[in-house]
Amino acid sequence: MITPRYHREIPQRYRLEAGKCTACGEIHFPPRAVCRKCAGREMETIALPRRGKVLTHTTVWIPPAQFEEQKPYVNAVVELENGVKLTCMVCEAPPDEVTIGTEVELVFRRLQHGPAWEVIQYGYKARVIKA
Amino acid sequence: MHGIVGYGAYVPRFRIKAEQIANQWGADADAFKKGLLLEEKTVPGPDEDTITISVAAARDAVTRAGIDPQLIGACYIGSESHPYAVKPSGTVLIDALGIGPDCHVADFEFACKAGTEAMYVAYSHVKSGEMPYALGIGADTSQGAPGDALEYTASAGGSAFVMGSEGVVAEILHTYSFTSDTPDFWRREGEFYPRHAGRFTGEPAYFHHVLSSCQGILDRSGMKPEDFRYAVFHMPNGKFPLRAGKTMGFTKEQLEQGWVVNLMGNTYSGSSPTGLAACLDEAKPGDNILITSFGSGAGSDSFILRATDRLPEVQGLAPKVRDQLADRRIHLDYGKYVAYRGKIRMNEV
Ligand SMILES: [Zn+2]
Numbered sequence: 001m002i003t004p005r006y007h008r009e010i011p012q013r014y015r016l017e018a019g020k021c022t023a024c025g026e027i028h029f030p031p032r033a034v035c036r037k038c039a040g041r042e043m044e045t046i047a048l049p050r051r052g053k054v055l056t057h058t059t060v061w062i063p064p065a066q067f068e069e070q071k072p073y074v075n076a077v078v079e080l081e082n083g084v085k086l087t088c089m090v091c092e093a094p095p096d097e098v099t100i101g102t103e104v105e106l107v108f109r110r111l112q113h114g115p116a117w118e119v120i121q122y123g124y125k126a127r128v129i130k131a
Numbered sequence: 132m133h134g135i136v137g138y139g140a141y142v143p144r145f146r147i148k149a150e151q152i153a154n155q156w157g158a159d160a161d162a163f164k165k166g167l168l169l170e171e172k173t174v175p176g177p178d179e180d181t182i183t184i185s186v187a188a189a190r191d192a193v194t195r196a197g198i199d200p201q202l203i204g205a206c207y208i209g210s211e212s213h214p215y216a217v218k219p220s221g222t223v224l225i226d227a228l229g230i231g232p233d234c235h236v237a238d239f240e241f242a243c244k245a246g247t248e249a250m251y252v253a254y255s256h257v258k259s260g261e262m263p264y265a266l267g268i269g270a271d272t273s274q275g276a277p278g279d280a281l282e283y284t285a286s287a288g289g290s291a292f293v294m295g296s297e298g299v300v301a302e303i304l305h306t307y308s309f310t311s312d313t314p315d316f317w318r319r320e321g322e323f324y325p326r327h328a329g330r331f332t333g334e335p336a337y338f339h340h341v342l343s344s345c346q347g348i349l350d351r352s353g354m355k356p357e358d359f360r361y362a363v364f365h366m367p368n369g370k371f372p373l374r375a376g377k378t379m380g381f382t383k384e385q386l387e388q389g390w391v392v393n394l395m396g397n398t399y400s401g402s403s404p405t406g407l408a409a410c411l412d413e414a415k416p417g418d419n420i421l422i423t424s425f426g427s428g429a430g431s432d433s434f435i436l437r438a439t440d441r442l443p444e445v446q447g448l449a450p451k452v453r454d455q456l457a458d459r460r461i462h463l464d465y466g467k468y469v470a471y472r473g474k475i476r477m478n479e480v
Binding site: 010015069070091092094107110122125130 | 144145176177178179180182183186187190214215223226227228229458459461470477
């Protein structure tokens with residue numbers, strides 16, 4: 001990922017900052033300029049809750065090159081406590097540990113290491129909460 | 132009153148047993164386990180490093196402190212495994228936790244005692260009244276050369292401490308440091324693994340500095356070993372801290388709560404701070420705690436702390452050290468371990 005884009009996305013990738021429409025209350029993650037529900041243009045910045053559960057998941061055995069060292073890994077759609085859904089990697093979990101309904105929390109991890117001359121990219125991943 | 136207002140510790144989920152390493156290199160596993168008093172050590176996941184460990188520990192420290200992160204005026208991470216040679220780990224951490232940009236940030240290095248350095252400077256800021264809160268962190272993902280004795284111990288983890296004057300959970304009563312030029316362990320720029328001076332790392336390095344620092348703070352405080360509920364000494368292996376503690380006159384009961392090395396390994400800058408966190412998990416109001424770190428090169432920092440009435444209110448707000456050591460472990464074989472630790476040379480993608 002190019003550095004300017006990485007830097008621009010830090011608020012959402014590091015701190016889960018979302019845009020909440022001041023007119024209708026719809027929450028957008030990642031944030032957007034115009035509300036998809038009411039076309040309102042005024043957004044309040046809120047931080048998403050870090051806990052949620054897995055809605056659906058898949059195991060990646062043949063990843064893009066930059067994720068090679070982490071395979072196999074689980075990608076999941078996670079529904080957070082406030083109903084917002086997002087897609088992310090599930091870290092440190094053997095594939096059989098993740099199923100629909102698995103409770104997770106979003107934690108701060110290295111997304112991809114990349115070659116040694118590039119910026120290291122960090123962001124959120126889901127981590128299974130002990131059953 | 133000045134001291135710790137919130138603390139947090141992070142233990143990675145992955146482990147490797149001493150047997151795995153011994154079997155790989157044709158060494159006697161029982162001899163190593165007995166010699167080092169160590170069963171297994173933590174291993175960072177492929178997506179973990181000093182920054183992610185620091186963020187996890189500091190998030191829990193801020194939760195226990197119950198403060199607005201914007202009030203934190205300084206952030207220091209002590210480590211010998213900062214992911215970047217040039218770009219401070221703390222810059223990533225403050226943005227992850229919503230601290231700053233009104234914040235003083237620096238990375239510290241001093242082999243295994245960089246964490247207590249960070250704690251000392253953070254504490255000094257709040258004591259001087261310069262700022263309401265400051266964050267001091269010790270974290271590492273250290274490497275030992277394959278087959279070296281260090282490979283059995285060098286592990287990953289860290290602890291974070293929010294220092295402040297309001298809502299103190301452990302008051303810092305005394306501090307003391309003892310430092311000299313003692314070349315027991317080093318790594319020059321461009322070298323991948325550190326070197327150590329074998330047995331020279333014991334008496335003139337670890338024991339001389341740890342015992343002198345501990346004696347120094349006892350002399351200054353006028354306190355005696357029996358005045359303490361817990362004592363923590365830097366844990367390069369299982370044996371050294373127990374021997375140091377015994378030499379100073381501490382009992383097994385005082386030493387065992389903070390002695391996490393047998394299940395965790397040597398977390399370098401995170402070692403004695405994580406021992407302290409394990410003691411704070413269980414301490415009762417009025418309990419005195421002594422901690423002495425050690426960093427090769429060489430030096431020791433000592434702190435005397437006293438738990439306050441607020442400590443029991445925050446102990447349960449985040450995961451405890453010994454729960455993290457016991458829960459959800461995934462044991463790796465040696466092959467997986469070297470892959471996770473980046474010890475295999477791969478083609479660049
Ligand atoms: Zn709207």
